[in-house]
Amino acid sequence: MMEQDILQPKQVSAGKAHEEFRNYESSSRQEIVERHYRLMRTNQTLAYVQRMHEKYNACEHDEMTIREAFRKLESYIDSSDPDSDSPNLEHMMQTAERIRADGHPDWFQLTGLLHDMGKICFLWGNKEDGQEGTADGDQWALGGDTWAVGCRIPDEVVFPEFNQLNPDMKDPKLSSALGIYETGCGLDNVLFAYGHDEYMYRMLKANNTSLPDEALAMIRYHSCYPWHQGGAYEALMTPRDHEMKKWVLLFNQYDLYTKSDAKPDVEALWPYYQSLIDKYLPGKLRW
Ligand SMILES: [Fe+2]
Numbered sequence: 320m321m322e323q324d325i326l327q328p329k330q331v332s333a334g335k336a337h338e339e340f341r342n343y344e345s346s347s348r349q350e351i352v353e354r355h356y357r358l359m360r361t362n363q364t365l366a367y368v369q370r371m372h373e374k375y376n377a378c379e380h381d382e383m384t385i386r387e388a389f390r391k392l393e394s395y396i397d398s399s400d401p402d403s404d405s406p407n408l409e410h411m412m413q414t415a416e417r418i419r420a421d422g423h424p425d426w427f428q429l430t431g432l433l434h435d436m437g438k439i440c441f442l443w444g445n446k447e448d449g450q451e452g453t454a455d456g457d458q459w460a461l462g463g464d465t466w467a468v469g470c471r472i473p474d475e476v477v478f479p480e481f482n483q484l485n486p487d488m489k490d491p492k493l494s495s496a497l498g499i500y501e502t503g504c505g506l507d508n509v510l511f512a513y514g515h516d517e518y519m520y521r522m523l524k525a526n527n528t529s530l531p532d533e534a535l536a537m538i539r540y541h542s543c544y545p546w547h548q549g550g551a552y553e554a555l556m557t558p559r560d561h562e563m564k565k566w567v568l569l570f571n572q573y574d575l576y577t578k579s580d581a582k583p584d585v586e587a588l589w590p591y592y593q594s595l596i597d598k599y600l601p602g603k604l605r606w
C-alpha cells in the first residue's frame with residue numbers, strides 16, 4: 320500500500336454509533352470516570368512526572384517476555400474508560416485484529432496488540448502514585464487522557480473545569496502558554512502526564528525495539544486527546560511531529576471504535592502475534 324492509502328482511515332464500524340463513544344457526561348460509569356480525572360488533574364504535576372521517569376525509565380523492575388507480561392495484566396480493568404469494561408488483552412487484540420483485517424503492515428498490527436501494555440506498571444505502583452495494584456484502585460497515572468506538563472493545561476482536555484486543581488497552574492512559569500519549552504522544540508522533548516503510554520514508549524526504547532518511529536508515536540501519544548483531537552501544542556511541534564500525528568490519528572480509530580467488537584479468541588490468535596513479537600521484541604525484556 321502507498322503511504323497515502325495507508326493513512327486514509329477506512330470506516331471502522333462497530334456495534335454502537337461513533338458519537339456514543341467517549342461520553343464523559345452521562346455514561347453508566349460516570350462517577351468513577353469523573354473521580355479519576357479529578358485525581359489525575361490534581362496530582363499530575365511536572366515534579367510528579369519527573370519522579371515517575373526516575374522510577375521507571377531504567378526498566379529495572381522485572382524481566383519478562385511479552386506473553387508473561389500479558390498474563391500478569393489479565394486482571395486489570397481500566398477505571399477511566401467509559402467505553403470498555405473488558406480485559407485489556409481482549410481490547411488490545413480487538414484493536415490489532417481490525418488493523419490486520421484492513422491490511423496494514425505487521426508492525427502496525429503489533430502496535431495495536433501492545434499499545435495498552437504499559438498498564439503493567441500497576442505491578443510496581445501504589446495508591447499515592449495513582450498506580451494501585453488492584454483492578455478497582457486509583458489508576459490516575461495508568462490510564463486516561465494525557466496532556467503536556469510544564470506548560471498551561473489547555474481547555475481541550477476532558478473535564479477542563481479540573482485544570483485549576485493542578486498546583487502547577489498557580490506557578491507563573493508552568494502555567495504560561497509555552498511554560499518550560501521553546502517554540503518548535505519537538506514533542507520528543509516534551510513531558511506528558513504519566514501513564515501507560517509514556518511507560519510503554521520508554522520501555523520499548525530501553526529494550527531497543529526495531530518497531531518504527533510511527534509505532535512509537537502511536538504508543539506514546541495515543542491518549543493525548545488535546546493534541547491529536549483538540550489541536551493543542553501546535554507551537555511545540557516540528558514538521559516531523561505533524562507527520563507522526565497522522566499515524567496517531569489513524570491508530571486512534573482502531574483503538575476507540577473496536578471496543579464493542581466481538582470477543583477475540585486469544586489462544587487461537589496468539590501464535591500469529593507471537594511471530595510478530597519474535598520479529599520486533601524477542602525473548603525476555605526489561606520492564
Ligand atoms: Fe491506551
Ligand SMILES: [Fe+2]
Pocket residue numbers: 410434435574
Ligand atoms: Fe486502547
